[in-house]
Amino acid sequence: MRQLRSFVQIVELGSITAAxxxxxxxxxxxxxxxxxxxxxxxxxxxxxxxxxxxxxxxGQTLADRARKVLEDVELMVQDITARDHRLRGTITLGLPPTVAEVLATPLVADTLRLYPEVKLRITTGFSGHVQDWLQRGTIDIGLTYQGAKVPLVRVQPLLMERLFLIQPPGSPQAPISLREALAATTILPSPDHGLRKLIDQAALQNGVPLNIALEIDILPTLLAFVERGAGSTVLPLVSVFPLVQAGRLVARPIEEPALGRMLVIWTSLNRQPSRLMRPFTEMLNNTVRDLVTSGEWPGTTL
Known part of the structure; x- marks a missing residue:
């Protein structure tokens, strides 16, 4: 069993050293x-x-079948130890990087407090990667921004995240219309990025040609060029909130209409849910609710 676990890790990471x-x-x-x-x-x-x-x-056949065997063993152990009503086991959660920045620390803290015998693993990647990991069985739960429908997954809405036009310091702070925001000189992620796809779709629907000065997928670098005045970008407020508070960037609400995206919870319909899934998902919802209502996840609504 130990050899199978090790082999699955090697295949998933693509590296013996990393595994x-x-x-x-x-x-x-x-x-x-x-x-x-x-x-x-x-x-x-x-x-x-x-x-x-x-x-x-x-090797891929072995890894795929080993995941199922390991999952069945995990469920068996949980069933045997269920008599004392304490939750044990491992939950692997996939998050987009911007979500992990605000959610990972409080979620780990809540897990340690409520379920001290549960081991929480968190891995980060773009929404497409998270969806792929879920379908392959690499993770148990995924949080992604809602996009194209994916077969054999259960989708639960979590929150709505409003998008803002992010501009250099000294820019006006008043709300801006969607058409004006789309017409601005922008610095955006590459076309494969989920946020870029949403912006491209909004521009197409409103008949506004985008004026893209730079395409950058590294968020700190993108924001550095915005701060220097090379252009504006479109992001959720949580991604830039400390910089806005420090006066290094300006975040303008996009209105008429508002632009936003839904963050959802994904779970697989192909896998039998463990005893951990329901209570952990409930805790996840409660943690997110606390962050939104307290203002620690700004620019969002439940």
């Missing part, structure tokens, strides 16, 4: 585990390349 760090196992010992599996099965499970490893066809 060894995650599992807190010496790299040579982890390599020996893989070699033992290959010797036992009589097939090659991993192909090595300059940036790490990738599963062979046989």
């Amino acid at each position: 060894a760090e995650r599992l807190q196992i010496a790299q040579p010992a982890l390599s020996r585990q893989v070699q033992a599996l290959e010797d036992e099965l009589g097939v090659r499970l991993l192909s090595r390349h300059g940036r790490g490893v990738i599963a062979t066809e046989e």
Whole structure:
């Protein structure tokens, strides 16, 4: 069972070194585990390349089936230990980076306080990555911004996040119409980014050609160019709130109409939910509600 867990980690991370760090196992010992599996099965499970490893066809089959076996073992252990009514086990949560910045710390604190025997793992990635991880069984719960429909997942609305036009210091602070915001010289993420797709769609629907000065996917770099006056951008308030409070950026509400996006909870319909799922999801909702009502997640509504 330990070898299977280790192998699944290697395949998911694409690196024996990264998996060894995650599992807190010496790299040579982890390599020996893989070699033992290959010797036992009589097939090659991993192909090595300059940036790490990738599963062979046989290795991917083993990883996919091993995930199901490990999940069943986890459920069995939870059922056996359910007599004392204490929740135990592991929950893996996938979050977009901007959501993780505001949610991860209070969520970990609430988990430690309410469910001290539950191990919470948090991984971050863009919404498309989170959806892919959920479908592959790498994570148990995913938070993403609602976009295209994905088969075999359950979607639960969590909050509505309003978008703002972010401008250099000294800019007007009054609300701005959507058409005016879209017509501004902008610095935006690349076209594959979920937020960029939303902005492109809004521009198309309103017949406003975008004037894009730069495309930058690294948020701190993007904001640095906005602060220098190279252009404006469109973001949720939480992404820039400290900089706005410090007077380094201006956040203008977009109105007529407002522009926003829905953050949703994704869970898989292909997997049997563990005993942890319902209470953890309830706690997640409560943590988010507290952050919104207290103003710690600004620019959002439930």
